[in-house]
Amino acid sequence: MNYHPRLPARWMLIYFSICALAMVWPGALVANRIEPFVLGLPFFVFWYVAWVFALFVGLAIAYQGEKKEETYDE
Amino acid sequence: MSEPLIITSITIAYLAIVLLVGLRARHNQSSSLEGYVAGGRHMGLLVLFFILGAEVFSAFAFLGAPGWAYSRGAPALYIIAYLTLSVVVWWLIAPYISRLGRLHGYLTQAEFLSACYPTRNNFLGLFIGIISVLAIIPYMTIQIAGAGLLFEAATSGTIPFWLGSLLACAVVTAYVYASGLQGIGWTNLLQGIMMVAVAWFLGLATADQLFGGVGEMFRELQREAPEYLTMPGASGMGWGAFSTAILVSALGCVMWPHIFMKFYSAKSERTLKRVFVLYPLYSYLLVPLLIIGFAGVLLIDTPLDSADRVLLTIVVEIADFPAWLVGLALSGTLAAAMSTAANLAHTSATILVRDVGQHLPSLRGMSDQKSLKLTRYGVVLLSFLAYLLALANPASLVALLLGAYGIVVQLLPMLVGALFWRRASKTGAFAGLAVGAFITLLLEFGINAPFGWHAGFCGLLVNSIVFIAASMSTASTSQHSPAQALSETR
Numbered sequence: 001m002n003y004h005p006r007l008p009a010r011w012m013l014i015y016f017s018i019c020a021l022a023m024v025w026p027g028a029l030v031a032n033r034i035e036p037f038v039l040g041l042p043f044f045v046f047w048y049v050a051w052v053f054a055l056f057v058g059l060a061i062a063y064q065g066e067k068k069e070e071t072y073d074e
Numbered sequence: 075m076s077e078p079l080i081i082t083s084i085t086i087a088y089l090a091i092v093l094l095v096g097l098r099a100r101h102n103q104s105s106s107l108e109g110y111v112a113g114g115r116h117m118g119l120l121v122l123f124f125i126l127g128a129e130v131f132s133a134f135a136f137l138g139a140p141g142w143a144y145s146r147g148a149p150a151l152y153i154i155a156y157l158t159l160s161v162v163v164w165w166l167i168a169p170y171i172s173r174l175g176r177l178h179g180y181l182t183q184a185e186f187l188s189a190c191y192p193t194r195n196n197f198l199g200l201f202i203g204i205i206s207v208l209a210i211i212p213y214m215t216i217q218i219a220g221a222g223l224l225f226e227a228a229t230s231g232t233i234p235f236w237l238g239s240l241l242a243c244a245v246v247t248a249y250v251y252a253s254g255l256q257g258i259g260w261t262n263l264l265q266g267i268m269m270v271a272v273a274w275f276l277g278l279a280t281a282d283q284l285f286g287g288v289g290e291m292f293r294e295l296q297r298e299a300p301e302y303l304t305m306p307g308a309s310g311m312g313w314g315a316f317s318t319a320i321l322v323s324a325l326g327c328v329m330w331p332h333i334f335m336k337f338y339s340a341k342s343e344r345t346l347k348r349v350f351v352l353y354p355l356y357s358y359l360l361v362p363l364l365i366i367g368f369a370g371v372l373l374i375d376t377p378l379d380s381a382d383r384v385l386l387t388i389v390v391e392i393a394d395f396p397a398w399l400v401g402l403a404l405s406g407t408l409a410a411a412m413s414t415a416a417n418l419a420h421t422s423a424t425i426l427v428r429d430v431g432q433h434l435p436s437l438r439g440m441s442d443q444k445s446l447k448l449t450r451y452g453v454v455l456l457s458f459l460a461y462l463l464a465l466a467n468p469a470s471l472v473a474l475l476l477g478a479y480g481i482v483v484q485l486l487p488m489l490v491g492a493l494f495w496r497r498a499s500k501t502g503a504f505a506g507l508a509v510g511a512f513i514t515l516l517l518e519f520g521i522n523a524p525f526g527w528h529a530g531f532c533g534l535l536v537n538s539i540v541f542i543a544a545s546m547s548t549a550s551t552s553q554h555s556p557a558q559a560l561s562e563t564r
Contacts, residue, residue, distance in 0.1 A: 005170040005555065007166070019162070020321070023159065024155070024321060025314070025316070028305070032304045033304060037293075041292065042304075044151070044303060045151065045292075045303070048154050049358070052154065053354070056354040060351050062165075063347050063351050
């Protein structure tokens with residue numbers, strides 16, 4: 001069997017890095033405030049809730065993309 | 075019926091249901107070691123999702139996470155951040171672990187790494203095996219002790235600590251012994267749903283009943299104690315400590331053997347990726363639990379001795395919930411502790427037999443049936459040991475967990491190198507591991523880490539630099555990374 005581990009598409013690596021940077025220094029600095037409240041949550045709390053969702057969306061898109069390419073067999 | 079009696083009855087009924095589900099699952103499994111350990115590599119989306127979710131979210135989610143929000147405020151968000159980001163690492167490496175595991179019959183983390191970096195007498199495998207078991211036992215003890223604590227507090231002492239932890243431990247041991255990963259799968263499905271339902275209900279009901287809503291609760295906190303709502307929080311956690319804790323925990327999560335080994339059990343790589351797509355949604359479970367912790371800042375006048383008791387204090391003493399509801403809440407929090415403990419018992423027993431036991435002359439080359447039998451005995455033995463440790467509660471338990479797990483995390487660079495880097499060399503991998511482990515232990519127990527950074531993060535950084543430098547300086551003849559070479563040999 002000829003099978004080589006390889007890194008996923010470049011856009012995915014960039015997207016995931018953005019998600020990670022948004023949740024730590026320095027990305028999270030811009031969100032370190034209480035106002036405005038969103039969905040009843042202070043902004044800094046909402047920031048994390050939102051990035052969890054962003055990660056979910058990114059993974060879902062990546063999954064669809066890889067499914068089309070058929071990069072792995074069933 | 076008195077209140078503690080109602081609470082106790084409901085919780086015991088819940089434990090009975092879990093036990094029943096767990097024992098029934100034994101009919102689904104084949105009587106091979108692969109069936110017992112990895113569900114015959116046939117686990118589907120739904121069950122695998124809940125196995126991973128419920129094992130990652132332990133007693134810490136219900137006790138420690140609200141405790142962080144209550145005592146420190148905003149820094150508690152690190153828990154949501156790292157548990158979500160860890161899925162990225164899984165996404166990158168899990169499909170290859172799964173595939174090579176299927177190809178070569180690996181069942182443990184040590185088997186994978188020692189195949190990539192072969193050593194004389196498989197010394198690396200033995201080393202990883204021992205360190206992993208040393209990391210898992212205290213982790214398991216904390217779950218069992220958490221169960222005892224929950225029982226005692228929720229039933230106002232009707233069920234004492236020793237009995238509560240014994241009940242939880244016995245139920246877990248019974249179904250893991252009988253049904254292996256199938257038992258864990260179906261009980262984790264049940265326990266995972268229970269955890270999510272209870273967490274959301276408690277969070278929203280607490281805010282609603284005592285403040286008139288989540289928004290109102292946070293508004294009041296903004297007026298009374300705004301320092302809890304932004305960094306650096308009430309106790310002053312710096313950005314460096316916060317960020318490095320997130321990164322090292324997210325990276326290191328995959329190295330927990332009970333998580334890593336689940337990758338072998340997936341039906342297909344596509345199933346694994348589907349699980350990972352959905353997984354971030356499971357971590358929303360933490361939001362209501364943090365809300366309870368934040369509410370504690372406003373509700374509790376005299377500071378608690380132990381911040382970890384904030385959820386229990388609010389649910390049992392402050393909110394006016396009926397007894398049956400407290401019983402369900404207790405069941406949900408127990409579910410978090412038990413579902414994790416089950417995976418830890420199962421994993422550590424497998425490692426003990428596969429990676430450590432194989433080195434004993436009398437056990438070398440044992441049959442599949444014999445190692446299956448020994449693994450099941452191992453589950454009973456290790457669970458019992460964890461129970462005894464929970465009773466004795468030695469002060470060195472947390473130090474052992476931090477030390478041993480700190481070393482396990484240092485295996486990450488050599489794992490990533492093995493998968494993706496053509497020039498990854500054994501010398502480089504071992505030099506990196508040794509230096510990384512040394513730095514981690516030194517900063518954890520010896521001197522203070524620079525800038526207040528996480529000890530494990532500093533270890534990983536130096537580890538990677540040494541690994542890369544040493545690998546670059548050795549002449550490479552291989553066209554393939556160590557893991558690629560493995561797939562070529564077939």
